[in-house]
Amino acid sequence: MQSTFTGLDIIIANTASKAVLRAAAAEFVEKYDDVDYFPSFEIVNNSAHSLAWRPDRLHVNPEMVRHIVDTFYRTYFQTL
Known part of the structure; x- marks a missing residue:
């Protein structure tokens, strides 16, 4: 342990x-009222391990990081 x-x-x-x-x-x-929470932690933790994590299971896959950044951008900047 x-x-x-x-x-x-x-x-x-x-x-x-x-x-x-x-x-x-x-x-x-x-x-x-002007603060929001973006669930990047939850996106990683609730995704399939093979999609979210590198084989060492310590680092997030670059593709997952890209997905989170793209989602963040679409959520907060494309709506302006």
Whole structure:
């Protein structure tokens, strides 16, 4: 079992930290009308591993990065 410097299992620590960050982002978006959340993290994590990740499963495939950037652009800039 891998662990962090806190002694927690790496999967538990990673999941908890991502949940805190996502909750904070949601709260911020709710507070300000001119702020939006773009789900790039969720796009990667909810895609097939073979499409999202390089074989080392540590780095995102360049094609996935391109897809996310293109989606971001279409969402926020082509509608102007």
